[in-house]
Amino acid sequence: MALKMTDFRTDVFADWCPGCGDFGIMTALQMALPELNLQPHQVVMVSGIGCSGKEAHNVKVNGVHTLHGRTLPFATGIKVANPDLVVIAIGGDGDGLGIGAGHFVNTGRRNLPILYIIHNNGVYGLTKGQASPTLKLGLKTKAIPKPNINEAVNPIALALACGYTFVARSYAYDVKHLKEIIKQGVQHKGLAFIDCLQPCPTYNDINTKDWYAGEDRKDPATGKPQSRLYKLEETGFDPIVKDWSEEYKKKVAALDRAQEWGDRIPIGVFYKNELAPTFIDRIVNRIPFYRSNPPAKQKISDENGFSTADLKDFFDELRTS
Amino acid sequence: MKDINWMAGGPQGAGVDSAANIFGRACGYGGLYVYGKREYHSNIKGLHSYFHLRVSDHEVGANVNHVDLLAAFDAETVVRHISEVVPDGGIIVDKEQTGTKVLDIPTFPPEFKEELRKYMDQKGLGETLNDFLENAKKEGVHVFLVPYMELLNQTAAKLGVEKVSTLTRMINVLTLGISFGILKYDQSLVENAIKAIFSEKPKIADMNIIALRIAYDYQNQTFKEDFPHTLQKFETEEERIFLSGNQAVALGKVLGGCRVQTYYPITPAADESEYLEAHEILKTKSGDGSVLVVQTEDEIAAINSASGAALAGARASTSTSGPGFSLMVEGLSWAGNCEVPVVITYYQRGAPATGLPTRFGQADLRFAMHAGHGEFPRIVLASGDIQECFYDAAIAFNYAERYQLPVIHLIDKAMANSSQTYKIFDASKFKVQRGEIVTEVKPEDQPYRRFRFTESGISPRAFLGTKDVVQWYAGDEHNEIGHISEEPFNRDKMIEKRMKKLELVAKETPIEEKVNFYGDKESKNLVLSWGSPKGAILEALDMLKGEGFSLGFVQARMLHPLPSDYFANLFKTAEKIIDVENNYLGQLGGVVKEETGIDPNFYVLKYNGRPITTTEVYHALKNILSGQAPKRQVLTYGS
Numbered sequence: 001m002a003l004k005m006t007d008f009r010t011d012v013f014a015d016w017c018p019g020c021g022d023f024g025i026m027t028a029l030q031m032a033l034p035e036l037n038l039q040p041h042q043v044v045m046v047s048g049i050g051c052s053g054k055e056a057h058n059v060k061v062n063g064v065h066t067l068h069g070r071t072l073p074f075a076t077g078i079k080v081a082n083p084d085l086v087v088i089a090i091g092g093d094g095d096g097l098g099i100g101a102g103h104f105v106n107t108g109r110r111n112l113p114i115l116y117i118i119h120n121n122g123v124y125g126l127t128k129g130q131a132s133p134t135l136k137l138g139l140k141t142k143a144i145p146k147p148n149i150n151e152a153v154n155p156i157a158l159a160l161a162c163g164y165t166f167v168a169r170s171y172a173y174d175v176k177h178l179k180e181i182i183k184q185g186v187q188h189k190g191l192a193f194i195d196c197l198q199p200c201p202t203y204n205d206i207n208t209k210d211w212y213a214g215e216d217r218k219d220p221a222t223g224k225p226q227s228r229l230y231k232l233e234e235t236g237f238d239p240i241v242k243d244w245s246e247e248y249k250k251k252v253a254a255l256d257r258a259q260e261w262g263d264r265i266p267i268g269v270f271y272k273n274e275l276a277p278t279f280i281d282r283i284v285n286r287i288p289f290y291r292s293n294p295p296a297k298q299k300i301s302d303e304n305g306f307s308t309a310d311l312k313d314f315f316d317e318l319r320t321s
Numbered sequence: 322m323k324d325i326n327w328m329a330g331g332p333q334g335a336g337v338d339s340a341a342n343i344f345g346r347a348c349g350y351g352g353l354y355v356y357g358k359r360e361y362h363s364n365i366k367g368l369h370s371y372f373h374l375r376v377s378d379h380e381v382g383a384n385v386n387h388v389d390l391l392a393a394f395d396a397e398t399v400v401r402h403i404s405e406v407v408p409d410g411g412i413i414v415d416k417e418q419t420g421t422k423v424l425d426i427p428t429f430p431p432e433f434k435e436e437l438r439k440y441m442d443q444k445g446l447g448e449t450l451n452d453f454l455e456n457a458k459k460e461g462v463h464v465f466l467v468p469y470m471e472l473l474n475q476t477a478a479k480l481g482v483e484k485v486s487t488l489t490r491m492i493n494v495l496t497l498g499i500s501f502g503i504l505k506y507d508q509s510l511v512e513n514a515i516k517a518i519f520s521e522k523p524k525i526a527d528m529n530i531i532a533l534r535i536a537y538d539y540q541n542q543t544f545k546e547d548f549p550h551t552l553q554k555f556e557t558e559e560e561r562i563f564l565s566g567n568q569a570v571a572l573g574k575v576l577g578g579c580r581v582q583t584y585y586p587i588t589p590a591a592d593e594s595e596y597l598e599a600h601e602i603l604k605t606k607s608g609d610g611s612v613l614v615v616q617t618e619d620e621i622a623a624i625n626s627a628s629g630a631a632l633a634g635a636r637a638s639t640s641t642s643g644p645g646f647s648l649m650v651e652g653l654s655w656a657g658n659c660e661v662p663v664v665i666t667y668y669q670r671g672a673p674a675t676g677l678p679t680r681f682g683q684a685d686l687r688f689a690m691h692a693g694h695g696e697f698p699r700i701v702l703a704s705g706d707i708q709e710c711f712y713d714a715a716i717a718f719n720y721a722e723r724y725q726l727p728v729i730h731l732i733d734k735a736m737a738n739s740s741q742t743y744k745i746f747d748a749s750k751f752k753v754q755r756g757e758i759v760t761e762v763k764p765e766d767q768p769y770r771r772f773r774f775t776e777s778g779i780s781p782r783a784f785l786g787t788k789d790v791v792q793w794y795a796g797d798e799h800n801e802i803g804h805i806s807e808e809p810f811n812r813d814k815m816i817e818k819r820m821k822k823l824e825l826v827a828k829e830t831p832i833e834e835k836v837n838f839y840g841d842k843e844s845k846n847l848v849l850s851w852g853s854p855k856g857a858i859l860e861a862l863d864m865l866k867g868e869g870f871s872l873g874f875v876q877a878r879m880l881h882p883l884p885s886d887y888f889a890n891l892f893k894t895a896e897k898i899i900d901v902e903n904n905y906l907g908q909l910g911g912v913v914k915e916e917t918g919i920d921p922n923f924y925v926l927k928y929n930g931r932p933i934t935t936t937e938v939y940h941a942l943k944n945i946l947s948g949q950a951p952k953r954q955v956l957t958y959g960s
Contacts, residue, residue, distance in 0.1 A: 040791045057804050065795040073622035077629025085786050106618035289609040296634035299607040300578030301753035308605040309575045318562040320349025
């Protein structure tokens, strides 16, 4: 029987502030998973620390709510031990690009087929609104005593530089768009990254829902707000690398779009390359049976409880008599 | 046969290691037992390193303070080790380097030169290496001057190599040939050892054998004097292996069913992971097997990836040293809170900070026991020799899975980088115990509760991905389902549930897995130790027994939870409790005091970065038994 969105809900109270973007992301996940025909037990959501980390408790799939910044190492261990699992890592912008930045970079080098969604709201919400690594230089959100003294990191550009092979952005309040991007990310053959923009209604009083919607820049002719967000796919932007000869060009085009901010912010897929070998492919090159007999499924003891390991070859190498 | 202590020394990168390996293996082929200790600087090329091999007709597990034959690749080796050579021992040295002015040797640090100057003044030594050698000769030491360059030229000619400079790495084999010639050992065994070590590079093996023969011939023709130390060969039916602690741990992990190993490069742990990676495809009774080795970006990722793999159902471990373990601490706390069966192999080295990266220390016991914020159960195991490294590495996974907690397996550099001959290990001594595992949850038992409250504190564990099982883990305090809970009553029950598991560990683990007792059970004199001092203590015990001293020796193996009652009982009848450790504080002594209320009367400690030798501990214990020792003796031997 096909599962429905409601099958992916838990009875855990979602304790985010009213208007929090996390509601949108949670909903998009609950919608995407049944559409992908996944069963709850086949999926593992690995989350970090912060408001978004709690999302793992609100989606009815296996949830591993880890440490601040360490979602990707946990997700990596889970996926390599059992590559049959669908692994979705989620975390905040501080989690992934501040304390966990080293993992963000190095996970990119592996192209491990998991999806990573960064909840990007520019602030550390749960600790009451300090500047996160994605808050632009000079901005003063309401809880910080002085304007932000650091430059912002560009998550899309960074992901491209690190080797992520699916790089996308979406918006927490465009649940339909986000759901589609999540589906693509899960189905991607390789490491997928979604930079998910979201307002923090409590602490980010600059990049608000109204700001994204362009309420402050109404079209003088129609009087309608002009959204700051535009969809790459509606501009004919083609992010897919179909041949290695296109790789450079596509990456440069993606980087080019990644620079856009302010009054025109692209969402959608910036870059997609399924030609690159995944970490799983690379392991299979060394351990041919890895896919059919992955670490978590190997039999390690026989019927009498003895180890299945045969140490003879090791001993032969070390033997002196 | 009298034991032979052979030492090879030279600049790093000159092949000291492979010389020692060949030496050890060749001795093994002759039915001899070998214990070899490797000392090296934190450096790639040029600084001094040496390998001290002790060869015996019986099993040996420690070094002594003297050298019978020193094979010096360079002048520095002679200067550093000449005082260790016994009066009727020998030194093999390059003829062309005898004029070297010792104080001009560029790799000596100033503080060493200062000591050296004092030594030279005291002994009235001149400034060249020759003065050192002449002085040694006066004391009876045989000096074997060998023209290394000339022999290399001969080798080059034989091999048809024009540039002799490309062969300088073969000085090691030349000194091997000379050494074995002097020790009158069967040349064919040495050639077999070379073939075995270079089995994948037959050309290199052939080159080395040619060099070896040239050296043997030179020795035969040149040194006619009688050298009192010789090696004999013995026939043996026994199957033996010669391996390092790093290798023993890797083998133990394979036996234990390890399927994922994560690591970040660090001395002296990384060799284990590399060895595993080189052997990643395993032969198993059930067909294909593998151990996947993942080199992570740091130790934080290493511990957390290992935990992730463990949650998915693979036996998973990570290996590191002190600085790496420091980074793992938050992950350790998570594993404790989330009841993750993860194994951390902790190779202690000289600390704190970067400390003595390639040297030895045993100062991380307290750290291993207490690392991590909050209170959570863990098991800390400490192996005392290379063989224990093997079995403990396997059994660590059983503890981890049965009790669903992190297990820290403590070893140290002295075991990691030493090599020893053993009778082949018996894999059938080990059985896999995975604890309570859920493979299916009936509809009436849904929802599955990962942290179900049970009598024992152990909640049957399902792997991530188990059909029809959805489960949650949270580093936050959680309820039985795994969702966050800050309710006080739940908090109490959860903490109690987790901590209670330690009582179960204490109850269910047989005492033989927690301690080893050696020597005289009735003795009033009791030595207390853990880890690598074991070999030296055992030997000293034998020596002292021969002199009529009675001693018992308790080696703590499970340090947490510590079998306190066992210790309290032992201490009741003991008059002299002697704590022997390689640290400043006497950490085990302190722990035992906390748990039993009894303070050891004597401490024998060492913290100069070098392991305790048999000679040292023998004298220290003898001082105590003869009533001549202060409460605290600090050992300082080492080069």
